Amino acid sequence: MNSTLILLAVVLIIGAFTWYLYNSIIVAKMRVSEALSQIDVQLKRRTDLIPNLVATVKGYAKHEKELFEKVTEARASLVSAKGPAEKAEANNKLSQTLKSIFAVAEAYPDLKASQNFMELQEEISDTENKIAYARQFYNSIVLNYNAKLKVFPNMLFAKILNFQEAEFFGTTDEEKKPVKVSF
Amino acid sequence: MNIYSAISANKNKTWLIMVLFVLVITTVVYVFSNALGYGLGFVGIALVLAGIMSIGSYYYSDKIVLATSGAKPIKKSDNPELFRTVENLCIGDGLPIPKIYIIDDPSPNAFATGRDPQHAIVCVTSGILPLLDKSELEGVIAHELSHIRNFDIRLMGIVAVLVGFIAILANLFMTQLWWGGIGGDREDRNNNLQIIFLIIGIVLAILSPVVATLIQLAVSRKRELLADASGVLLTRYPEALASALEKISKDPHSLKSASNATAHLFIVNPFKGKNTKQMFTSLFDTHPPIAERIKILRSM
Numbered sequence: 001m002n003s004t005l006i007l008l009a010v011v012l013i014i015g016a017f018t019w020y021l022y023n024s025i026i027v028a029k030m031r032v033s034e035a036l037s038q039i040d041v042q043l044k045r046r047t048d049l050i051p052n053l054v055a056t057v058k059g060y061a062k063h064e065k066e067l068f069e070k071v072t073e074a075r076a077s078l079v080s081a082k083g084p085a086e087k088a089e090a091n092n093k094l095s096q097t098l099k100s101i102f103a104v105a106e107a108y109p110d111l112k113a114s115q116n117f118m119e120l121q122e123e124i125s126d127t128e129n130k131i132a133y134a135r136q137f138y139n140s141i142v143l144n145y146n147a148k149l150k151v152f153p154n155m156l157f158a159k160i161l162n163f164q165e166a167e168f169f170g171t172t173d174e175e176k177k178p179v180k181v182s183f
Numbered sequence: 184m185n186i187y188s189a190i191s192a193n194k195n196k197t198w199l200i201m202v203l204f205v206l207v208i209t210t211v212v213y214v215f216s217n218a219l220g221y222g223l224g225f226v227g228i229a230l231v232l233a234g235i236m237s238i239g240s241y242y243y244s245d246k247i248v249l250a251t252s253g254a255k256p257i258k259k260s261d262n263p264e265l266f267r268t269v270e271n272l273c274i275g276d277g278l279p280i281p282k283i284y285i286i287d288d289p290s291p292n293a294f295a296t297g298r299d300p301q302h303a304i305v306c307v308t309s310g311i312l313p314l315l316d317k318s319e320l321e322g323v324i325a326h327e328l329s330h331i332r333n334f335d336i337r338l339m340g341i342v343a344v345l346v347g348f349i350a351i352l353a354n355l356f357m358t359q360l361w362w363g364g365i366g367g368d369r370e371d372r373n374n375n376l377q378i379i380f381l382i383i384g385i386v387l388a389i390l391s392p393v394v395a396t397l398i399q400l401a402v403s404r405k406r407e408l409l410a411d412a413s414g415v416l417l418t419r420y421p422e423a424l425a426s427a428l429e430k431i432s433k434d435p436h437s438l439k440s441a442s443n444a445t446a447h448l449f450i451v452n453p454f455k456g457k458n459t460k461q462m463f464t465s466l467f468d469t470h471p472p473i474a475e476r477i478k479i480l481r482s483m
Contacts (some may be wrong), residue, residue, distance in 0.1 A: 126267055136275050141277075
């Protein structure tokens with residue numbers, strides 16, 4: 001009689017703990033996907049700006065065809081990218097090609113002076129800052145979620161309940177390189 | 184400590200402080216009404232009044248603060264750079280974008296108010312904008328957003344109301360006492376118990392507003408340090424906030440529209456030149472000494 005009571009109590013405690021744990025992990029997981037959607041909002045804003053930019057630059061620098069193709073291609077791969085790691089990579093590629101567009105613009109004083117181009121340039125750099133902040137927020141939320149899965153005793157239950165770690169929104173290879181300063 | 188656990192810890196603290204204050208107010212009212220020979224009905228009325236005041240200020244404290252400080256709302260086109268700074272940091276902190284106000288005053292300062300992140304307001308003076316560079320402004324805004332994110336704005340708003348209420352009660356008691364409480368012929372004046380309550384009442388009337396204010400100021404100083412730290416967690420650049428604080432504290436202007444009631448809201452005490460360095464007066468400061476804040480930031 002006594003031992004069945006004890007057994008029942010143990011089962012109840014484990015059940016209650018699992019319930020609590022499951023809910024808290026689910027909440028953390030939802031925060032991860034919400035943070036990711038924040039990045040998506042900014043990425044979308046960025047991809048929406050690019051056709052405008054290409055059209056504006058085309059008006060002044062028609063023969064940079066290869067460059068426009070590259071940008072359009074990079075944009076398309078960002079639009080179709082799935083998952084944080086893939087998106088991060090596509091976003092980096094786009095950043096690279098945008099850099100070369102702005103570099104080319106240096107050679108066209110009329111383009112550089114155009115109001116439209118200046119506004120676009122400002123918008124795009126603002127979006128880049130926003131992506132950086134959204135990424136910082138997302139990564140801190142992912143860190144929290146992953147830590148939740150890994151600490152004891154959560155790890156035992158997380159395995160049984162089949163929770164997967166979330167992916168970080170990666171930094172670029174370029175950002176990982178040490179900064180070179182030359183005098 | 185992560186963002187969400189910091190918030191829930193602060194929410195619990197808010198509850199604790201509210202319960203404490205309600206207990207204190209009930210005790211004070213009980214002693215006062217006994218001393219004056221009023222019945223328990225007086226206690227009830229006082230508590231209902233306290234409730235109404237707290238709820239009212241919970242919803243309107245931000246509007247009162249904005250009105251008394253002469254702040255004006257601005258649109259994105261008025262100052263895109265300020266707007267972008269706020270937007271970016273909000274994204275980094277997972278907050279909705281607050282309303283942005285400007286006080287037209289050369290004294291550099293900033294504050295945040297509102298009851299929760301959905302109804303938050305960030306306000307800067309026009310003097311702070313030309314004084315600080317981009318990363319310094321970012322540090323200051325991140326500090327203010329931390330007040331919003333940590334629910335400090337709600338905590339400090341509620342504490343301010345409760346402190347004000349205790350002061351009103353004490354005032355009421357003293358005037359009652361002066362104009363007829365003791366002379367009142369409702370009760371037998373030789374009642375020993377009433378005399379004891381009277382003495383306790385007078386002591387409470389003198390001490391409770393002071394103690395309540397001291398608690399408020401202690402809470403305020405703690406909140407400032409926490410907001411410095413969590414603001415830096417957002418920008419990852421403590422030196423920017425340190426040099427911003429340095430610049431703000433070196434500026435000689437005092438903020439004209441600030442009052443004792445709103446001083447604790449600002450990032451730096453708006454009354455310049457009143458900085459006394461004695462131990463005792465530091466108990467009455469709304470903010471930790473700037474030198475200490477800068478030292479903590481520089482050691483991060």
